[in-house]
Amino acid sequence: MSSSIENHLKDILIKDLYIEHEKNKILPTHSFRNDLGVDSIGFVELKSQVEKQFSIVIHDDDFTPDNFSTISSLTELINSYGKTNGAQG
Amino acid sequence: MSEAARKIIDSASELDRxxxxxxxxxxxxxxLEKEYSQLALQPGSAVLIFAPNGIAFLFHWIAAIANGYVPCAIAPSTKISLIKELQKSLHFVAIVGPQLDPTLYQAKYFGKIGxxxxxxxxxxxxxxxxxxxxxxTTGTSGQRTACVHTVDSLVCNASMTNKALNITxxxxxxxxxxxxxxxxxVTQSIGAIISGCGLVIDGPPFNASRFAKLIEKEDISIIAITPTIARDLLKRDIVLPAVRVISIGxxxxxxxxxxxxxxxPFVNELYITYGLTEAGPRVSFLPAHTAPVDKYDTVGIPFDGxxxxxENPDVDGVGQLLVKTPSVCRRKVGSTxxxxxxxxxxxxxxxxxxxKDDAGYLRYVTRNADILFIKGEKLNARSIDAVAQSHPHVEFARTTLNNVNLLVTRLWATDDKILDLEEVRRYMMSFLRLHEVPDNIIQETNAEFHK
Known part of the structure; x- marks a missing residue:
C-alpha cells in the first residue's frame, strides 16, 4: 500500500505542483524542500491535493515540516489517517 | 570591501551560535568561503543561489559576498526555463543550489560547494x-528583472527597521x-545579523499551531508576517504567545x-510597513499600537532619513509616491x-x-494595476502575459483576476490560428511558478482586436 501511495504522491508532484523531475528519478527519501524545490505555496497545494485525492482532511497540527519532509514521511502520515482506500487513481 | 560588508562577513563565523x-x-x-574562492570567478560575477530558507542559504549568500561575487537569491521552485533565461539576461556566471541538476545546463564546470x-x-x-x-523583482517588475543593490544599501535599510522597532x-x-x-x-536576516539578535528560521510549510509553539519554546520577541498570514490568524482566532513586536508588510x-x-492579547507593538525592493525595501512604518485610530488606514510615516x-497630485491629492532613501538600489537590470x-x-x-496627509502619513490609494496578489504572493500580470506571448503561436495575451479571484489569461493567436490550450498551458508552466499559472486560459477570436 505504501508504494502505491508513494507512486500517487509522485504523480501529484509532477501533475499538480509541476515539479521538473522525471518520475522514476524521484526517491521516497528526497526532501520536498531541498531536493524537489517545493516552496510555501507548493506545500499548501500539496496538502490540498493530498486531501482531495486521498479523501482525508489533514489536521493543522499535522501540517508540519517533519510530516511534509519527504515522500516517505508524507506516506506515513497518510497511512496514519487510515483512509488510504479512498485514494483516487 | 565596505564596512557594512565586513560586518556581515565577520559575523558569519558566529551566526551558527x-x-x-x-x-x-x-x-x-x-x-564554503574557501570553496567559493576556488571557483576563481572574477570580482563582480553574479551567482544565483537557488535554495530553500535556512542557515545554509545565508552562509552561501555571505560567502559569495566575501569573495567579491554578487549573490542573487531565487525561489527554489523556479522553473529551469526561467533560470536559463535569467542566466542570460542578468549575466549569471554561476548557479548553486541543493536540487540543481548540472546536466540540464551547458556549463563549463560543475561540482559541489558544501x-x-x-x-x-x-x-x-x-x-x-x-x-x-x-x-x-519578479513580483513587481516582471520575471526577468532585478535591482542592483549594494551590501551597504541593504544594511542601511535593515538598520532603519532595527532602529525604528528598537531591535537589539x-x-x-x-x-x-x-x-x-x-x-x-533584508529586514529579518540582515537585520538580525547586524543587531546581534537571535534568529530562528522555520518552514515551509507555515502552520499557525507550530508558529505559536515555536514562539513559546524559542522565546521569540519579534515576528514578521504577511497580511495573508495575519488574516489567517484572525480567521482561526489563533492565540499566540505574547511577543514584543509584530510587523505586517x-x-x-x-x-x-x-x-x-x-x-x-498577544499583541504589544504592532507595526504596519510599506516598502518595495527598489527602496531596499522598507520605506515607512505605522506603529499602530500608538497611532490615532484615524491613521489605521495608512502605512505610517517614512523612516528617519x-x-x-x-508626484503631480490630482485634486484629491492622489499621485505617484516618490521616495528618496539612502537605501535605494543603484539601478535596475534586465531585458525589459x-x-x-x-x-x-x-x-x-x-x-x-x-x-500624503498634512501630518506626513502615507495613505495607499492603489498599487500598480499590473501587480496582483495570488495566495499571498505578489505577481506581475504583465510578466505572465510576456511568457504567453513568447509562445510561437500567441500574438497577444492579457492576464487578469476575475470576480472570484481566479487568474485568467486571454490569448489572441497569430493569424487567428486555433490554439491547443493545453499545450500552451504546459508551455507556460515550464516558466511560471505554481501561483503564477493561470486557472483559466481562454482563446479570444476577435479578429478586430488590435494591440
Missing part, C-alpha cells in the same frame, strides 16, 4: 561590481517568510484588520528595463498611488 533552522545540516562557513551543486558558465567580463547584491541583541526573531524575498532577507492591511489585531513626495525609475532629482518612482 545565534541561529537555528531545524534542517539537521550544519554548514561550515569557512569551508552540500549544494554548482555550475559555472563562461567566466566572462562581470556585469556588476564587488559589494553589489542582486534582488529579483536582546531580541530573538522568527523567520517564516521566504528568504529570497527582501522582507525575509507586503500588502495592504485594512483599518478593521488593524483594529482586530490590536485587540489580541527617507523623504517622500507625491528600458528606463531607470528615478526622477532627475534622485527620487525613486514607486508606481504606487498615494495620498
Amino acid at each position: 545565534r541561529m537555528t533552522d531545524f534542517s539537521n545540516s550544519s554548514p561550515n562557513y569557512q569551508q 552540500t549544494f551543486n554548482a555550475v559555472v558558465f563562461d567566466n566572462t567580463k562581470p556585469a556588476y561590481e564587488p559589494n553589489d547584491v542582486l534582488i529579483l 541583541a536582546n531580541d530573538k526573531q522568527l523567520i517564516v517568510l521566504p528568504m529570497y524575498h527582501t522582507y525575509g532577507l 507586503g500588502d495592504q492591511v485594512s483599518p478593521e484588520e488593524v483594529t482586530r489585531f490590536l485587540s489580541k 527617507i523623504s517622500t513626495r507625491i 528595463i528600458n528606463r531607470q525609475p528615478f526622477t532627475s532629482d534622485g527620487f525613486l518612482e514607486t508606481g504606487d498611488l498615494f495620498i
Whole structure:
C-alpha cells in the first residue's frame, strides 16, 4: 500500500505542483524542500491535493515540516489517517 | 570591501551560535568561503543561489559576498526555463543550489560547494561590481528583472527597521517568510545579523499551531508576517504567545484588520510597513499600537532619513509616491528595463498611488494595476502575459483576476490560428511558478482586436 501511495504522491508532484523531475528519478527519501524545490505555496497545494485525492482532511497540527519532509514521511502520515482506500487513481 | 560588508562577513563565523533552522545540516562557513574562492570567478560575477530558507542559504549568500561575487537569491521552485533565461539576461556566471541538476545546463564546470551543486558558465567580463547584491523583482517588475543593490544599501535599510522597532541583541526573531524575498532577507536576516539578535528560521510549510509553539519554546520577541498570514490568524482566532513586536508588510492591511489585531492579547507593538525592493525595501512604518485610530488606514510615516513626495497630485491629492532613501538600489537590470525609475532629482518612482496627509502619513490609494496578489504572493500580470506571448503561436495575451479571484489569461493567436490550450498551458508552466499559472486560459477570436 505504501508504494502505491508513494507512486500517487509522485504523480501529484509532477501533475499538480509541476515539479521538473522525471518520475522514476524521484526517491521516497528526497526532501520536498531541498531536493524537489517545493516552496510555501507548493506545500499548501500539496496538502490540498493530498486531501482531495486521498479523501482525508489533514489536521493543522499535522501540517508540519517533519510530516511534509519527504515522500516517505508524507506516506506515513497518510497511512496514519487510515483512509488510504479512498485514494483516487 | 565596505564596512557594512565586513560586518556581515565577520559575523558569519558566529551566526551558527545565534541561529537555528531545524534542517539537521550544519554548514561550515569557512569551508564554503574557501570553496567559493576556488571557483576563481572574477570580482563582480553574479551567482544565483537557488535554495530553500535556512542557515545554509545565508552562509552561501555571505560567502559569495566575501569573495567579491554578487549573490542573487531565487525561489527554489523556479522553473529551469526561467533560470536559463535569467542566466542570460542578468549575466549569471554561476548557479548553486541543493536540487540543481548540472546536466540540464551547458556549463563549463560543475561540482559541489558544501552540500549544494554548482555550475559555472563562461567566466566572462562581470556585469556588476564587488559589494553589489542582486534582488529579483519578479513580483513587481516582471520575471526577468532585478535591482542592483549594494551590501551597504541593504544594511542601511535593515538598520532603519532595527532602529525604528528598537531591535537589539536582546531580541530573538522568527523567520517564516521566504528568504529570497527582501522582507525575509533584508529586514529579518540582515537585520538580525547586524543587531546581534537571535534568529530562528522555520518552514515551509507555515502552520499557525507550530508558529505559536515555536514562539513559546524559542522565546521569540519579534515576528514578521504577511497580511495573508495575519488574516489567517484572525480567521482561526489563533492565540499566540505574547511577543514584543509584530510587523505586517507586503500588502495592504485594512483599518478593521488593524483594529482586530490590536485587540489580541498577544499583541504589544504592532507595526504596519510599506516598502518595495527598489527602496531596499522598507520605506515607512505605522506603529499602530500608538497611532490615532484615524491613521489605521495608512502605512505610517517614512523612516528617519527617507523623504517622500507625491508626484503631480490630482485634486484629491492622489499621485505617484516618490521616495528618496539612502537605501535605494543603484539601478535596475534586465531585458525589459528600458528606463531607470528615478526622477532627475534622485527620487525613486514607486508606481504606487498615494495620498500624503498634512501630518506626513502615507495613505495607499492603489498599487500598480499590473501587480496582483495570488495566495499571498505578489505577481506581475504583465510578466505572465510576456511568457504567453513568447509562445510561437500567441500574438497577444492579457492576464487578469476575475470576480472570484481566479487568474485568467486571454490569448489572441497569430493569424487567428486555433490554439491547443493545453499545450500552451504546459508551455507556460515550464516558466511560471505554481501561483503564477493561470486557472483559466481562454482563446479570444476577435479578429478586430488590435494591440
